[in-house]
Amino acid sequence: MDSLKEEVKDMLMASAADPIHNVKLIDSLLRLGGSYHFENDIENQLESIFNSLQKLFSGDGHDLNTTSIVFRVFRQYGFKMSCDVFNKLTDIDGKFKEALIHDVKGMLNLYESAHLRIHGENVLEEALAFTTANLKSLAKKSSPNLAKQIANALDQPLNKCPPRLATRTYVPFY
Numbered sequence: 621m622d623s624l625k626e627e628v629k630d631m632l633m634a635s636a637a638d639p640i641h642n643v644k645l646i647d648s649l650l651r652l653g654g655s656y657h658f659e660n661d662i663e664n665q666l667e668s669i670f671n672s673l674q675k676l677f678s679g680d681g682h683d684l685n686t687t688s689i690v691f692r693v694f695r696q697y698g699f700k701m702s703c704d705v706f707n708k709l710t711d712i713d714g715k716f717k718e719a720l721i722h723d724v725k726g727m728l729n730l731y732e733s734a735h736l737r738i739h740g741e742n743v744l745e746e747a748l749a750f751t752t753a754n755l756k757s758l759a760k761k762s763s764p765n766l767a768k769q770i771a772n773a774l775d776q777p778l779n780k781c782p783p784r785l786a787t788r789t790y791v792p793f794y
Contacts, residue, residue: 625657632661639669639676643690650696651778653787663697670699684709684726688733695736696779703741706730710743716750724758724766727751728773735777765792 632645646662649655655662669676673694682690687705694701710716720726731751737744752774759770772789781789 628654629658629661632658632665639672640682640686640690643669643693644686647689647693650693651787651790653783666694666697666699670694670701673701684720684723685729688726688729692729692733692736692778695733703737703743706743706747710746714743714746716746721754721758724762724770727755727758728770731755731773732778735779 628649632642632649642665646655646665649658649662676690687709691701691703691705709720720730728751730747734744734748734751737748755770755774759767759774762770776785778786
């Protein structure tokens with residue numbers, strides 16, 4: 621087990637060159653229930669990434685899925701991540717763009733992110749309504765595995781689920 625922990629720690633440190641990949645790796649560790657082995661390393665990595673976050677999101681290169689995962693991971697670790705990162709995904713009226721509906725994984729991660737909203741974050745209120753309505757119809761059109769993942773998320777969002785149960789339901793999807 622120690623050799624595997626060292627291997628994962630090496631992966632975590634090696635991914636520091638690509639902040640987005642690093643956050644996605646941290647998300648996987650978190651969802652697979654192994655993040656507690658690397659708490660200090662993860663917090664140091666996130667602190668470093670968070671300090672350069674403005675530069676990270678200055679371009680248009682991030683899709684719905686990436687933006688949602690980054691937002692959720694930082695919020696879960698207690699960082700004051702601004703929901704303004706989602707403004708690029710909305711139209712002039714503040715509604716999410718209809719083209720986003722085709723990104724099922726992105727919609728699922730936006731739904732999970734919306735559950736980490738605080739009072740007054742209208743873009744996340746809109747995100748919750750948008751994703752809830754669309755995920756129900758997407759579940760009917762998706763593969764059985766993805767439909768089950770959507771149903772699990774709609775039934776019990778990640779942040780409202782006991783960590784061990786969340787891990788247990790996530791492992792087959794991973």
